[in-house]
């Protein structure tokens with residue numbers, strides 16, 4: 590077995606997956622981009638257990654993105670890297686779990702507040718009961734709640750920060766990697782947010798000002814628009830047609846031209862030929878937040894569209910649950 594797959598075997602509970610698919614003959618495997626490199630090793634592992642295997646060649650952005658075409662031709666689809674977000678029969682999830690320990694003394698030294706809510710993505714949140722105990726032993730009072738529609742306590746998604754609704758703590762501690770989720774958390778709950786990576790032992794207080802500045806530039810580019818393309822993804826966990834219809838009604842009330850466009854992948858190639866002045870993206874908010882520079886027209890979120898129609902200034906991050 591390759592050493593890479595050995596690492597993955599430590600981070601994915603394959604025995605639970607095999608248990609969930611034992612009645613299957615043919616299975617589909619859907620992997621996030623980061624795991625596609627190991628696709629043939631993973632496929633071999635399933636074949637050795639007696640399964641016929643088909644791989645999904647589609648992107649897999651999150652649990653919102655189930656390969657329904659592949660599901661149609663297999664007995665079970667094994668979706669790697671994420672926890673369940675939507676109920677789909679015959680889909681088994683194989684979440685990716687980072688094993689880690691926290692440095693409670695370092696956190697005590699660097700976080701001034703003593704009441705903290707802990708949050709993170711599924712890869713880290715699976716260990717939060719243990720983390721909460723350790724933090725409490727170190728003198729913190731820990732808030733550990735479950736967000737709407739999410740499997741794990743403390744779990745956030747880039748489109749779901751509901752775990753932070755009505756929190757009581759003075760500060761939020763994000764445990765995991767990257768800046769995207771802690772920044773979203775800060776914009777959602779307007780509290781002090783610390784981001785801590787147990788792997789690199791780095792901790793910093795989140796500053797959202799640059800992100801906010803970039804979003805206001807994008808909103809101001811869309812302010813002169815008279816026509817909007819309202820984008821709806823057909824991906825199972827991103828399809829928000831009701832929201833799109835609501836946005837369209839609002840646009841009509843303000844005498845804008847507005848049409849709803851359904852598509853699977855929202856890419857510049859797919860939308861650039863439409864003659865709209867701006868787009869409202871009801872699908873994954875990361876398309877607006879991370880990829881907006883690739884689009885020739887402004888591509889704003891539903892709450893940013895509200896800022897335009899209501900002429901307000903209060904920017905909030907998109908949280909759909």
Ligand code: SF4
Nearest residue numbers: 650651653747748873
């Ligand atoms: S943030 Fe985007 S990719 Fe992640 S679950 Fe939400 S819609 Fe899917």
